[in-house]
Amino acid sequence: MSGALDSAVGGAVLRLGTRRSALARTQSEHVAQALRERTGRAVELVEVTTEGDVSRAPLSSLGGTGVFATALRDALLAGRVDLAVHSLKDLPTAPADGLVVAAVPPREDPRDVLVASGGRSLDGLPAGARVGTGSPRRAAQLRALRPDLEVVDVRGNVDTRLRFVADGQLDAVVLARAGLLRLGRADEATDVLDTDRLLPAPGQGALAVECRSDDADVRAVCALLDDASSRAATIAERALLAALEAGCAAPVGALAVTDADGELRLTGLVAALDGSATVVRTGSGPREQAADLGRRVAEQLLASGSPALAPLAPSSSSTSSADPVHPETPRTSSAAPQPASNAHDTAATAPPERVHL
Numbered sequence: 001m002s003g004a005l006d007s008a009v010g011g012a013v014l015r016l017g018t019r020r021s022a023l024a025r026t027q028s029e030h031v032a033q034a035l036r037e038r039t040g041r042a043v044e045l046v047e048v049t050t051e052g053d054v055s056r057a058p059l060s061s062l063g064g065t066g067v068f069a070t071a072l073r074d075a076l077l078a079g080r081v082d083l084a085v086h087s088l089k090d091l092p093t094a095p096a097d098g099l100v101v102a103a104v105p106p107r108e109d110p111r112d113v114l115v116a117s118g119g120r121s122l123d124g125l126p127a128g129a130r131v132g133t134g135s136p137r138r139a140a141q142l143r144a145l146r147p148d149l150e151v152v153d154v155r156g157n158v159d160t161r162l163r164f165v166a167d168g169q170l171d172a173v174v175l176a177r178a179g180l181l182r183l184g185r186a187d188e189a190t191d192v193l194d195t196d197r198l199l200p201a202p203g204q205g206a207l208a209v210e211c212r213s214d215d216a217d218v219r220a221v222c223a224l225l226d227d228a229s230s231r232a233a234t235i236a237e238r239a240l241l242a243a244l245e246a247g248c249a250a251p252v253g254a255l256a257v258t259d260a261d262g263e264l265r266l267t268g269l270v271a272a273l274d275g276s277a278t279v280v281r282t283g284s285g286p287r288e289q290a291a292d293l294g295r296r297v298a299e300q301l302l303a304s305g306s307p308a309l310a311p312l313a314p315s316s317s318s319t320s321s322a323d324p325v326h327p328e329t330p331r332t333s334s335a336a337p338q339p340a341s342n343a344h345d346t347a348a349t350a351p352p353e354r355v356h357l
């Protein structure tokens with residue numbers, strides 16, 4: 001079970017824990033194949049059922065969809081698997097005791113896309129069109145861009161969401177381009193939403209390969225997959241998210257890119273859930289100080305005094321819960337029927353779900 005034993009026998013089979021969704025399996029297989037190619041080691045996928053896949057569960061930590069990560073992390077800590085692949089945007093920002101992100105492989109396209117019936121673009125959707133997303137970040141930015149659309153709260157895996165459009169229940173859905181690319185379905189996108197229109201979630205498009213901190217063998221193997229620029233970008237984005245989680249309850253977007261001189265440039269956004277206010281700040285700095293950059297841009301956002309920044313109600317943060325997978329049918333967003341009001345009122349009556357997808 002231990003890393004030491006694996007090293008002793010040399011080339012022991014690496015057990016890679018994966019969730020069972022098509023996207024999770026594809027991402028895991030992608031990492032498994034990269035490891036096989038670079039190391040010649042055998043890698044087998046071990047399916048781990050997570051709370052997020054089977055039942056309603058409380059968030060395991062402030063601000064994260066820990067439901068997706070917890071069972072994989074438990075399997076790692078129990079020695080049932082040697083490594084696990086997460087969508088970085090689903091991984092809680094709080095580090096897990098005894099575990100380490102051993103690799104951030106080269107990031108896929110971080111942008112969101114629209115998949116609309118009739119091949120429509122976002123601008124081409126008629127007023128009143130029903131657009132599905134389960135993400136407060138996407139909902140808020142969609143409402144800011146197109147207040148005339150009806151944003152519908154949908155849950156379910158990528159295939160389920162695409163089916164809502166195919167069978168006419170919805171006019172469109174918004175999804176991560178990275179997920180569609182990995183599933184070989186990127187050609188179903190009808191509008192690629194540039195990041196100045198819809199800023200992605202922190203970590204979107206990136207994977208995290210996690211293993212036990214004391215497993216030197218697996219850490220060394222995984223290090224071969226690490227991409228310094230993807231890692232630095234996601235460190236900055238997640239530092240921004242972590243700093244904002246401590247201070248506000250609004251949906252958050254963040255994207256860092258490496259510019260021509262090798263510096264990181266980070267854009268962060270918070271939005272009122274109803275789209276009535278958004279605030280965007282940017283900053284840049286050396287890659288080696290990515291976390292500082294994230295905290296600095298977060299401070300600028302917090303200092304903006306924008307009504308988009310709903311203060312975090314003392315009692316709300318630990319009790320809010322989210323189930324990003326079920327039910328499987330679209331339902332009108334709980335935020336939609338509320339009269340447009342400032343973000344402070346919204347936070348007081350209905351704390352937004354602490355899910356930053």
Ligand SMILES: NCc1[nH]cc(CCC(=O)O)c1CC(=O)O
Pocket residue numbers: 087088089090158174175176177178179203204205206207324357
């Ligand atoms: N929680 C859902 C989730 N987690 C990661 C991805 C897409 C892949 C990525 O962002 O890396 C998705 C689907 C989506 O947002 O459309």
